[in-house]
Amino acid sequence: MSxxxxxxxxxxxxxxxxxxxxxxxxxQNASAPFAFYLMTADNAEAALDGITELRIAQYEISVVTATYPQLISLASQVRAKLWSLPGAKSGSIEIQQVEVSLASPDLKETQVHLYRRAYSLRIYYKEELS
Structure with a gap:
């Protein structure tokens, strides 16, 4: 699992x-509410004595809703789920730690009449290679 x-x-x-x-x-053709993600980085963590066993992945996670009050409510629930990721394991991947921050101000997507909040998610994880 990825x-x-x-x-x-x-x-x-x-x-x-x-x-x-x-x-x-x-x-394409997604109806609100929905969320989408984009990986922006995935690197090994370096220390003074070399590369560590940890990797660091960075994502932008966006929450999209039809109304601003719905955005505030749903985005806070998504943020709580993202903060709960440490300890999650799947296959060879184990999430050690996360950092969640607001990536940009809330946006009104005027062409489609939807509201969006984007979070920056940094994940520190171990992956056992076979």
């Missing part, structure tokens, strides 16, 4: 987003 599938499974525990979490390129 980091993306761990993130998706955790966020889809929210009934409003069940089956509605997509990679950024799979957004």
């Amino acid at each position: 980091l993306e599938s761990i993130i998706t499974a955790r966020v889809e525990q929210l009934s409003a987003l069940s089956g509605k979490v997509y990679p950024a390129e799979a957004l």
Whole structure:
């Protein structure tokens, strides 16, 4: 299982987003509310004595809703799910720690009349290679 599938499974525990979490390129015809993610980095962690066994992946996770009050409520639930990722294991991947922060101000997507909040998610994880 990949980091993306761990993130998706955790966020889809929210009934409003069940089956509605997509990679950024799979957004065609999605109806609000939904969430999407985009990996922006995946690197080994370096220390003074060399490369550690930890990897660091970075994602942007966006929550999209039809109204601003719905955005505030759903985005806070998504944020709580993201903070709950440490300790999650799947296959050879174990999440050690996460950092969640607001990636940008809330946006109103005027062409589609939807609201969006983006979070920056940094995941520190171990992956056992066979």
